[in-house]
Amino acid sequence: MTQTEFLHIVTPFKDKVFRLAKRLLVSTEEAEDATQEVLIKLWKNKAKIKAYKNVEAFSMTMTKNYCFDKLKSKQSQNLKIVHSNYEDKQTALQKQVELNDSLTWVEKIIENLPEQQRLIIQLRDIEAYDFDEIAKMLDMNQTAVRVALSRARKTIREKLTHTHNYGIK
Amino acid sequence: MESNKIEALLEKYDHAETTLAEERELKRYFAEADVPAHLDVYKPMFAYFKANEEEVFTKKLPLKTEQKYVLKWISAAAAVVLLLGFYFSRSNESQDLGTFDDPELAYLEVTKSLEMISEKLNQGTATVGYLDEVNKGTATLNYLNELENATQIIFKKQKQ
Numbered sequence: 001m002t003q004t005e006f007l008h009i010v011t012p013f014k015d016k017v018f019r020l021a022k023r024l025l026v027s028t029e030e031a032e033d034a035t036q037e038v039l040i041k042l043w044k045n046k047a048k049i050k051a052y053k054n055v056e057a058f059s060m061t062m063t064k065n066y067c068f069d070k071l072k073s074k075q076s077q078n079l080k081i082v083h084s085n086y087e088d089k090q091t092a093l094q095k096q097v098e099l100n101d102s103l104t105w106v107e108k109i110i111e112n113l114p115e116q117q118r119l120i121i122q123l124r125d126i127e128a129y130d131f132d133e134i135a136k137m138l139d140m141n142q143t144a145v146r147v148a149l150s151r152a153r154k155t156i157r158e159k160l161t162h163t164h165n166y167g168i169k
Numbered sequence: 170m171e172s173n174k175i176e177a178l179l180e181k182y183d184h185a186e187t188t189l190a191e192e193r194e195l196k197r198y199f200a201e202a203d204v205p206a207h208l209d210v211y212k213p214m215f216a217y218f219k220a221n222e223e224e225v226f227t228k229k230l231p232l233k234t235e236q237k238y239v240l241k242w243i244s245a246a247a248a249v250v251l252l253l254g255f256y257f258s259r260s261n262e263s264q265d266l267g268t269f270d271d272p273e274l275a276y277l278e279v280t281k282s283l284e285m286i287s288e289k290l291n292q293g294t295a296t297v298g299y300l301d302e303v304n305k306g307t308a309t310l311n312y313l314n315e316l317e318n319a320t321q322i323i324f325k326k327q328k329q
Contacts, residue, residue, distance in 0.1 A: 102213030
């Protein structure tokens, strides 16, 4: 397999890998490193790529596992991942000035969700995968995915109502 | 879109029972400006989801891993060859001295090599011949003795 062929396979989902990594690791730099790591692993095993049924789902699972490993090793070292990118840099967001503040609230609320729920919110509400795919990526059954998703959505909504009514948490 | 239909969808959404198409519809609805006040909470939620779909991975991928590996293996092989080379050349030197089956031939060889050794030794002693020069030096020093003899004769005469 040549580099261009490989890139052709990888390009459609590399951003999704990155966003999933960022959802778990929070820091943009860490997420970039994780994405690079995952894609390089794929490249090294490129001989096997054709044997995988679904490279995209496989890569998402790999990303999830890689990020969990990263988080675990950070925890055991008693280190926190340093990140300074609370602010969303996207210009499209900056235009919606009145919404901007609420958007950072949503981000913070999602950050405080359990990792499992964060993953599912990311995969469903942002990447729009169907439940079957999510279940396979996370090695769960569909009902469990639905329950976790419902819980996550309700938490986000409740916390947002809370901040709306009282201004600041 | 009528807000009661949206409310029904939101109910389903909260229970994670909406299809992907329905969720797209919700996203579109909340992206529009006029949303009833009691549904305002959902607005930032869907706006956030929408905004996050656009983030992209921009870092370059270093994919040139193969050549490095080949170089590594070549250098490792070269090191092994060098080590083996040294090992074998050494062991050959120390072990293979050569043997003779015929005693007469062996005797001849030995005398030949002993002759060679003595010849070389003589060459060595020839250079030691410079030591003769030192002897000459000491011989000239003997003239000093003559001088002493002369002075002794003089002193003897004075004593008398």
